[in-house]
Amino acid sequence: MTPDGTALGPSAPVAAYDEQIMPELPELQIVAELMGEAVRGAQVDSALAPGINTLKTLRPPLSALEGLTVQGVRRRGKHLIVDFSDGLSLLIHLMSAGRLQLYDRRAGPHDRSSRLLLRVRAPARDGGSVGAAGAGRAAGAAGTVSAAGPVDAAGTVSAAGAVGAPPELELRLRELGPRQAAWAKLLPCAQLDGDPALAGLGPDAWPQTPVLAGIAPGSRPLNALLRDQRVIAGIGRSWADEILWEARLSPYRRLSDLDAAQLSGLREAIFTVLDGAIAHYRRELSLPLPDRMPAPLRIHRHRGDPCPRCGATLRGVHLQENVIAYCPDCQTAGRILKDRRLSRILR
Numbered sequence: 414m415t416p417d418g419t420a421l422g423p424s425a426p427v428a429a430y431d432e433q434i435m436p437e438l439p440e441l442q443i444v445a446e447l448m449g450e451a452v453r454g455a456q457v458d459s460a461l462a463p464g465i466n467t468l469k470t471l472r473p474p475l476s477a478l479e480g481l482t483v484q485g486v487r488r489r490g491k492h493l494i495v496d497f498s499d500g501l502s503l504l505i506h507l508m509s510a511g512r513l514q515l516y517d518r519r520a521g522p523h524d525r526s527s528r529l530l531l532r533v534r535a536p537a538r539d540g541g542s543v544g545a546a547g548a549g550r551a552a553g554a555a556g557t558v559s560a561a562g563p564v565d566a567a568g569t570v571s572a573a574g575a576v577g578a579p580p581e582l583e584l585r586l587r588e589l590g591p592r593q594a595a596w597a598k599l600l601p602c603a604q605l606d607g608d609p610a611l612a613g614l615g616p617d618a619w620p621q622t623p624v625l626a627g628i629a630p631g632s633r634p635l636n637a638l639l640r641d642q643r644v645i646a647g648i649g650r651s652w653a654d655e656i657l658w659e660a661r662l663s664p665y666r667r668l669s670d671l672d673a674a675q676l677s678g679l680r681e682a683i684f685t686v687l688d689g690a691i692a693h694y695r696r697e698l699s700l701p702l703p704d705r706m707p708a709p710l711r712i713h714r715h716r717g718d719p720c721p722r723c724g725a726t727l728r729g730v731h732l733q734e735n736v737i738a739y740c741p742d743c744q745t746a747g748r749i750l751k752d753r754r755l756s757r758i759l760r
């Protein structure tokens with residue numbers, strides 16, 4: 414990946430982003446940015462939780478959101494936070510198969526993917542009624558093509574705009590597949606930092622990538638360390654592979670074995686890779702968000718493909734349910750890493 418991400422244009426190979434891949438920092442960042450832009454200032458009509466296990470808090474009740482204004486959507490680590498007036502916040506973790514999407518009509522009774530529904534009235538832009546600009550934005554936000562079959566919003570929205578009523582939108586937490594793992598908590602904003610989900614998080618990996626020297630005991634393999642949210646927040650299986658490839662470091666190197674140049678190189682790789690991915694999404698994505706994000710992965714899930722840098726065959730090593738991908742020539746001085754899954758079985 415080039416520093417400015419130019420190698421990640423539409424023609425770059427794009428890996429399938431299926432439900433096995435957990436959304437990580439770049440994917441959640443673009444969701445927060447696009448959703449925030451679309452619903453900031455919107456007023457909540459109603460809030461429902463069709464997913465019986467999704468909402469992990471009882472008080473305040475979800476109905477407390479009715480009538481409140483959406484103040485913004487932000488990200489912390491791999492969490493999304495929707496802030497409302499009156500000091501309430503919805504903390505969301507999408508886990509592996511959750512998606513936060515915006516629709517221009519309400520979920521039907523047979524939509525089994527809905528976990529949480531926030532029905533809002535989109536804000537009038539530029540302080541006036543929904544004029545051409547406002548309708549255009551809302552249509553862009555809500556005109557949808559995703560699998561659940563939403564309609565083309567243009568007619569609806571411009572009709573609503575014509576009579577001056579703000580368009581109705583539905584912010585929907587969906588979950589692809591049968592599992593209910595995605596969760597949400599409704600909390601006073603002041604309690605967010607103390608919530609166990611956020612309290613233990615390390616510094617965000619982007620945009621202020623932390624200095625790595627001394628950030629954690631150095632005895633664990635880098636691939637595990639980078640994915641430890643208590644050490645550095647936002648990186649998972651996909652982007653850890655990309656980062657270590659970018660830094661030319663073995664997934665099994667230890668932090669304590671790195672010299673100063675390698676430490677700063679790794680820090681730079683974290684920033685460059687995540688920043689490049691976010692830049693890619695900013696170029697490629699607009700609302701409605703697809704179920705499958707066009708993740709510009711070049712190493713993860715590319716075992717067997719040629720290394721984009723040196724052409725050597727990318728290898729994979731199993732670690733629990735994950736396959737760590739790496740380039741032997743760029744990262745391990747030609748050494749093929751032992752498949753620990755196999756060795757454990759054979760031992």
Ligand SMILES: [Zn+2]
Nearest residue numbers: 720723740743
């Ligand atoms: Zn290589």
